[in-house]
Amino acid sequence: MVPLFSEEETAFLDGVRRFVDEYVLPQTRAWEDARGFPADIWQRMAPLGLTAMTLPKNLGGRGYSCLAYVEACRELAKGDPALSMNVAAVNALCVAHFDRFASADQREKYLGGVISGTTEMAWGLTEPDAGSDARRVQTVATPIAGRPGFFHLNGEKMFITNGGRAKLIVIIARTSEKELSAFFIETDQPGFRLQERIHTVGVSASNTVRFTLMDAVGWHTPCRFEDAIGLLFRGRLGIAGMAVGIAEKAFELTVEYAKEREQFNRRLADMQSVQNMIADSAMEIEASRLLLHKGAWMYDQGMPIVTEASYAKLYASETSNRVTNRAVQIHGGRGMTRFYLVEKLWRDAKLTEIGEGCSEIQRLVIAKQVLR
Helix, strand or coil: CCCCCCHHHHHHHHHHHHHHHHHHHHHHHHHHHHCCCCCCHHHHHHHHCCCCCCCCHHHCCCCCCHHHHHHHHHHHHHHCHHHHHHHHHHHHHHHHHHHHCCCHHHHHHHHHHHHHCCCCEEEECCECCECCCHHHCCCEEEECCCCCCEEEEEEEEEEECCCCCCCEEEEEEECCCCCEEEEEEECCCCCEEEEEECCCCCCCCCCCEEEEEEEEEEEEECCCHHHHHCCHHHHHHHHHHHHHHHHHHHHHHHHHHHHHCEECCEEHHHCHHHHHHHHHHHHHHHHHHHHHHHHHHHHHCCCCCHHHHHHHHHHHHHHHHHHHHHHHHHHHHHHHCCCCCHHHHHHHHHHHHCCCCCHHHHHHHHHHHHHC
């Protein structure tokens, strides 16, 4: 299966690859050490189309296919997985929220800044007691008297990707005992309080945070919880694309190393034990890429992808972890040092089994669809 792209999408992906080769990959170690991206990273990505690739053209976006979106995530992950994760989340969740649920007034106020990269965004679902069990969200939204459409939000969010830099966040909050919905909040208000930066062993450049909301003013976006959570399906494909990109980069570096490194008077590449690991990695990457492309193609055809998104996300993420583990093993002691990028990819890969629904949740989704 070979993905087909429009002429415009082909040029877009060529631009992404150049951006990765010339700017992202050379700085991935520095960004990890700094635990953050340059302040202008989103403005650098805006002219390429990476800030609004999933937004329809009639709303000012690029209107690219889901196939182009996952390919962009895949290419970015070859340079810096944390950047790929942020771009995947913002486009699949935040930008898509404007497309699906935002009012004309909300689009008019915020979209220009989002597209230009000057208004960084995040999506706030997870809480200390609500992760995989999303319906346990306890953040409460209370209508503000005399201000139709505006609510006071009170609660706590954590593990929020790009949350420390975001100027605008989509917050999932409870409107009643049984109902949840989504709200835009601006972070430069007294009710938004950043509590801590959460440092992680992988994807360290992503500004992941915990924050509290104390009578923060939120602007309601008219959608049901089930509608908002449905954005995760395309988001899972984005993380699958990230996982495939990590695996491909680790595999590329490992093949190169195995051809050069000699032990017992022969190359590692000539040893059957190493060949077996390389063969397994090659096969699993190919299968992951096919599942990814199938899910994205089905999305573009307007078909439901509940199962296919979980297939792709589950298999690609676990493949990424197996491939990077083999990469470190083949590199031996060197693979455990910062002199070789495979150790970073090994650490970064773990997130793909957790973010956007952990592997256990993906298996539950698949089983539920198969057994219904």
